[in-house]
Amino acid sequence: MIPDTPKGAVPYRSTMRCPMSKRHFSPEFRLEAARLVLDANYSTAQACEAMGVGPTALRRWVEQLRQERGGLTPETAKAMTAGQQQIQALHAKIRKLEMEKEILKKATALLMSDSLDR
Numbered sequence: 001m002i003p004d005t006p007k008g009a010v011p012y013r014s015t016m017r018c019p020m021s022k023r024h025f026s027p028e029f030r031l032e033a034a035r036l037v038l039d040a041n042y043s044t045a046q047a048c049e050a051m052g053v054g055p056t057a058l059r060r061w062v063e064q065l066r067q068e069r070g071g072l073t074p075e076t077a078k079a080m081t082a083g084q085q086q087i088q089a090l091h092a093k094i095r096k097l098e099m100e101k102e103i104l105k106k107a108t109a110l111l112m113s114d115s116l117d118r
Contacts, residue, residue, distance in 0.1 A: 025053070031080040033058055034065040 025033075029051075036047040037058065044062075048055050064074055068084045079085040 025057075027078050027080045027085065030061045031065065034061040034080065037062045038065060 033047055033051045033053060036042040036050060037044060042050065044055055044058055048058050051058070061080070064077055065080055067074065068079060068081045073079065073084050073087050073091070079088050
C-alpha cells in the first residue's frame with residue numbers, strides 16, 4: 001500500500017499520464033536540421049543530438065528537403081526553402097481568387113435572375 005493513499009485507491013500518477021505537448025518548429029529550424037544531414041554529412045543520430053529533436057521528425061524533414069530540392073512542393077507540410085514557400089503562397093492566393101470568382105459568378109446570376117423577374 002502506498003502511504004497517504006486510501007485503501008483500494010490508485011494514486012493519481014500511476015493512472016494518469018501527462019500527454020507530451022506537441023512541439024512546433026519553424027521552417028528555418030527544420031531547414032537547418034535537415035541541412036546538417038544532407039550538406040554537413042552529419043548522421044541522423046548526430047543531427048538529432050545537436051538539434052535536440054527526435055529521429056522520426058528529422059528523417060521527415062530530410063526527405064521533405066530532398067523533395068523540395070527536386071522541385072516538388074509539399075502538399076500538407078510548410079515548405080522549408082524560400083522558393084517552395086513562395087510557390088505555396090501563390091497557390092493559396094490562386095485558391096482564394098478562384099473562390100472569390102465563384103462567389104461573384106453566383107452573385108451576378110442571382111442579381112440577373114432577380115432583375116428579370118421584375
